[in-house]
Amino acid sequence: MVRYDEIGYWSEVKLDIVKEYAQAYSRILSAQSKPKLHHIYIDAFAGPGVHISKSTGEFVPGSPMNALIVQPPFKDYYLIDMDGEKAAALRELAGARNNVHVEEGDCNKVLMERVFPKARWEDYRRALCLLDPYKINLNWEVVATAGQMGSVEIFLNFMVMDMNMNVLWRNPDDVDPRQVERMDRFWGDRSWHKAAYKKRQTLFDPIFEKAGNEAIVNAYQERLREVAGFKYVPVPMPMRNSTGSVIYYLFFASQKPAAADIVEDIFAKYRSRGQADGR
Secondary structure (H helix, E strand, O other): OOOOOEEOHHHHHHHHHHHHHHHHHHHHHHHOEOOEOEEEEEEOOOOOOEEEEOOOOOEEEOHHHHHHOOOOOOOEEEEEEOOHHHHHHHHHHHOOOOOEEEEEOOHHHHHHHHHHHHHOHHHOEEEEEEEOOOOOOOOHHHHHHHHHHOOEEEEEEEOHHHHHHHOOOOOHHHOOHHHHHHHHHHHOOOOHHHHHEEEEEOOOOEEEEEOOHHHHHHHHHHHHHHOOOOOEOOOOEEEEOOOOOEEEEEEEEEOOHHHHHHHHHHHHHHHHHHHHOOO
16 A cells, blocks of 8 residues: 655745756747757656645645646656555556656666666666655765756755754764765765864864855855856745745755846745745
């Protein structure tokens, strides 16, 4: 039996943001004729396709379902999940559509081996990829490859709450080495430590002081540009829980200035809506 995730207000906002941009993205690429492009939608942590709203108890369309109703439609859809029951739910959601490809497995492997090769620039293919992990279980290799391909735009959940709970402690020496390795895989190397901790000289020995969320977020934004090679990375949007604490930041990265402009406008609209609602 499929277990549906309960999601709060800001998760619903995230779904609306991605849906709104996916609609604009598909409309623009479908209209292009010189050259004609084959555009695809990729959902790396797709889930079963629907969620349950914490506020209403009702079903809420997830990102796969939202993508499938976009008009004009994407040419192909690649929906990935490790959970066999969720993958089965996605296949049921897809029905008889032969352009919906459900992949069961670790997205870090599936994307690199089976999906990104379907989105190569030289094949006149383009992709919008949602990287929506619950924790920092996404490998940097995936993000860097998307940037280097030049054909893939990404939305990415930067799971700062997981980082703060398990890695970015005030005393870095106390952190479990396995958590440090997990962060290394997400970041791509150990340079996150320099962003997350500032060295201060005392009368005796230097000490490391933990920086705030903004320092690590800003460093990752720069890394998306300078290392992954995305030309345009707007300021990410903070997503919060019911108490107002930031759970993650929603990043967008692209090679196109027009794409960044559209997302910045969408981010601004939903930031204002959240503030107006007092959330």
